Amino acid sequence: MPITMNADLLASAIVNGLMLASVYALVALGLTVVFGLLDIVNFAHGQILLLGAYVTFALVSHQVSFWVALVGAALVVTALGAALERVVFRPVERIPINGLLVSIGLIAIFRDLIRGVWGPDQKLLAPPITFVAHFGGVSVPASRLVVVAGTIVVLAGLSVFLYRTRAGKALRATAQNRTAAALMGIPTNRVNNLAFALGACLASIAGSFLAMQFPVEPALADTPLLMGFIVLILGGAGSPVGAVLGALVIGLTQSVAIAFGSSEAAQVIPFLLLAVILFVRPEGIVRVSSERWV
Amino acid sequence: MIRLETGGGFGMRLIRSSGVMLLTAILAAACGGGSSAPSGPVKTITIGANVEATGPAASIGSQWRDGVKLGISVLDGQGPFTVKGQQYKIVADIQDSAGDPQQAITINQSFTRNNYPVILGPGVSTVFGAAFPSITGNDVVVLSPAATVGQYLSKPEGKYLFHTHIADDGNTGRVFKMTKAIVAKYSPTKAAVLLPQDPIGELYGAAYKSALSASNVSLVYDQRFPSAQRDFSSYIAAIKAAGPDVIFTPYLNTWAVPFLAQAIQVGYTSPLFVGSPGTSSSTIAGKSDQIKRFVWSVTTRATESTTDTQVADFRTRYKALFGKDADANTFWTLSYYDEVLMLPKVFQLAGSVTDPKAITDAYKKVTQWQGKTLNLTFDSANSAVYTPQLAFMENGTVTYQDAK
Numbered sequence: 001m002p003i004t005m006n007a008d009l010l011a012s013a014i015v016n017g018l019m020l021a022s023v024y025a026l027v028a029l030g031l032t033v034v035f036g037l038l039d040i041v042n043f044a045h046g047q048i049l050l051l052g053a054y055v056t057f058a059l060v061s062h063q064v065s066f067w068v069a070l071v072g073a074a075l076v077v078t079a080l081g082a083a084l085e086r087v088v089f090r091p092v093e094r095i096p097i098n099g100l101l102v103s104i105g106l107i108a109i110f111r112d113l114i115r116g117v118w119g120p121d122q123k124l125l126a127p128p129i130t131f132v133a134h135f136g137g138v139s140v141p142a143s144r145l146v147v148v149a150g151t152i153v154v155l156a157g158l159s160v161f162l163y164r165t166r167a168g169k170a171l172r173a174t175a176q177n178r179t180a181a182a183l184m185g186i187p188t189n190r191v192n193n194l195a196f197a198l199g200a201c202l203a204s205i206a207g208s209f210l211a212m213q214f215p216v217e218p219a220l221a222d223t224p225l226l227m228g229f230i231v232l233i234l235g236g237a238g239s240p241v242g243a244v245l246g247a248l249v250i251g252l253t254q255s256v257a258i259a260f261g262s263s264e265a266a267q268v269i270p271f272l273l274l275a276v277i278l279f280v281r282p283e284g285i286v287r288v289s290s291e292r293w294v
Numbered sequence: 295m296i297r298l299e300t301g302g303g304f305g306m307r308l309i310r311s312s313g314v315m316l317l318t319a320i321l322a323a324a325c326g327g328g329s330s331a332p333s334g335p336v337k338t339i340t341i342g343a344n345v346e347a348t349g350p351a352a353s354i355g356s357q358w359r360d361g362v363k364l365g366i367s368v369l370d371g372q373g374p375f376t377v378k379g380q381q382y383k384i385v386a387d388i389q390d391s392a393g394d395p396q397q398a399i400t401i402n403q404s405f406t407r408n409n410y411p412v413i414l415g416p417g418v419s420t421v422f423g424a425a426f427p428s429i430t431g432n433d434v435v436v437l438s439p440a441a442t443v444g445q446y447l448s449k450p451e452g453k454y455l456f457h458t459h460i461a462d463d464g465n466t467g468r469v470f471k472m473t474k475a476i477v478a479k480y481s482p483t484k485a486a487v488l489l490p491q492d493p494i495g496e497l498y499g500a501a502y503k504s505a506l507s508a509s510n511v512s513l514v515y516d517q518r519f520p521s522a523q524r525d526f527s528s529y530i531a532a533i534k535a536a537g538p539d540v541i542f543t544p545y546l547n548t549w550a551v552p553f554l555a556q557a558i559q560v561g562y563t564s565p566l567f568v569g570s571p572g573t574s575s576s577t578i579a580g581k582s583d584q585i586k587r588f589v590w591s592v593t594t595r596a597t598e599s600t601t602d603t604q605v606a607d608f609r610t611r612y613k614a615l616f617g618k619d620a621d622a623n624t625f626w627t628l629s630y631y632d633e634v635l636m637l638p639k640v641f642q643l644a645g646s647v648t649d650p651k652a653i654t655d656a657y658k659k660v661t662q663w664q665g666k667t668l669n670l671t672f673d674s675a676n677s678a679v680y681t682p683q684l685a686f687m688e689n690g691t692v693t694y695q696d697a698k
Contacts, residue, residue, distance in 0.1 A: 009532065009535045012527070012528070013528055016525070016527040016528045016531065017528075019527075020525065115348060115352070119352075120349070120353050120356070121352075121353045122548065122551060124555075124580075132559065132560065139560040141560060214524040214525065215551055215555075217548070219350060219524075220524065222522045223522045223524070255527075256528075258528035258529055259528045259535075263518055263519045263520070263523075
């Protein structure tokens, strides 16, 4: 049954959509960094995100401040990402399909590990921010705005890293042309390692943000990962700018569809957009060949 | 070299007479003692339990597993029972499907290959829906709490199938009765229903719609969400805009807990919130300061209650076996507990430990058994009959009421 259009409902839907888009953007960026460098579609990215959420929960439940826990989880998961690249993915890097299979295997390993350590039940994290902002008739939990603001800070930091630092430039150069980068003296193996660590770090931050909003449980990463992949293709696989744009499109349309249309519409729209973009503009919103990492 | 001497003095006679007495005692023990006791060794009946102890439904499936374990441990304590002069004991082969339908099929088929006379589970509707058809045609009694069991009960393939929860569908089911009772108590005029997109969601949704319509309550919002959904903020905004005075929430804590938490986040706490069957006091734990009124239907019986004499024995046994008190989620263990405890009586009444028809008929006749917790019987359609409980939490205080 249709809900009457009103400004308050629209405003709520937009704020909720922006929060969704923030998480999707972080997930898609993590996938993009790894795919752009290694041509591996890392299906275990969701489990890495989940690990970030659980480590955050574990630290907070030991009386650590949420923000310290977010940084702590990011450090742990980043180190894990680097280790995974070195130990698991590098030996199979010459054949990307093997990397994909390895990532599927990692899902099972992480899933059982997480269940073994934390069990199947939902873990509730005490919200670090309980303040609710009121704009007219719209009530917006400040924690949602913090996720949006935090994502903007992370994106700005990522941009500075990619465009202003030596390591970031090496990463972009390797993504554009690995052989040329190697000939220029860039240690491409180390760059791969950096890319995986960076992808894991972004996943962990997304996991911490999700833990702030929702109960931590084994299925927490399922929807963000699925949407992350859709965003990745919609935005243009390998393009960080495309990942952000794609996340905004998916997050906002889903949220508005739920508020004004129906849940079924919200589920169908992302796939409809995906189908349209694959037919009309297969390279995605941002053309990867010219825009990738540039 | 050791040599055995014959004859001899008092010492030797003492040894010889002691040996004779010992031999007599051994022979007497081997013969089973008194003439009225059953003869022969105690035979073992193995039942199968196909549970979702890990995987997405682990929080419920692990309780189902514990219900079987507890039931078997109680039976162990009662000792062997006799069917037609033969002594038996019951053991359970508990297998975890991890909520994977394919694994559940494999487990069910291995149970039937082993000729187990009784199978418990699977309990998750979608898993049951996949696994049960894989063993239809086999002579085995199956008991399951899955909401989709009902659709098989009237069919030939469901002749040995039992539903261990009371029915939720139609105008006579629990959801319909619960809704009518809530409408009678609180007199709402506008209602909202939010349920997952799955067979139970559809079942409950239809029953809510029917009961609300029969009570002249306007259904102003009715949506189904994908099961992976955890962000309900946009749903809550839309519900708030529709302005209901009663909201029927999703049926599992997986969804109901974040739903209520997100409603509290935006200060939407004034309507009456009703937890669909499957929720419990754990759904509202830590939220009663904000949400003042929460009503739910207990799926089996509130085992957390320390004042309910009906669950007192269960609570004692539960703590003895698992080393912890029964809590708000332990009510799921009762989906199988009594069904396991009934088994000795069922086999005795059936006069068989293998005949599925006799076992099925016996299950419907048993009314008393040791350790009885749910006031349970099975009707002629193989569906459980017991009095459901409604729980009312108002201003932090919970009261239970049998919903007649």
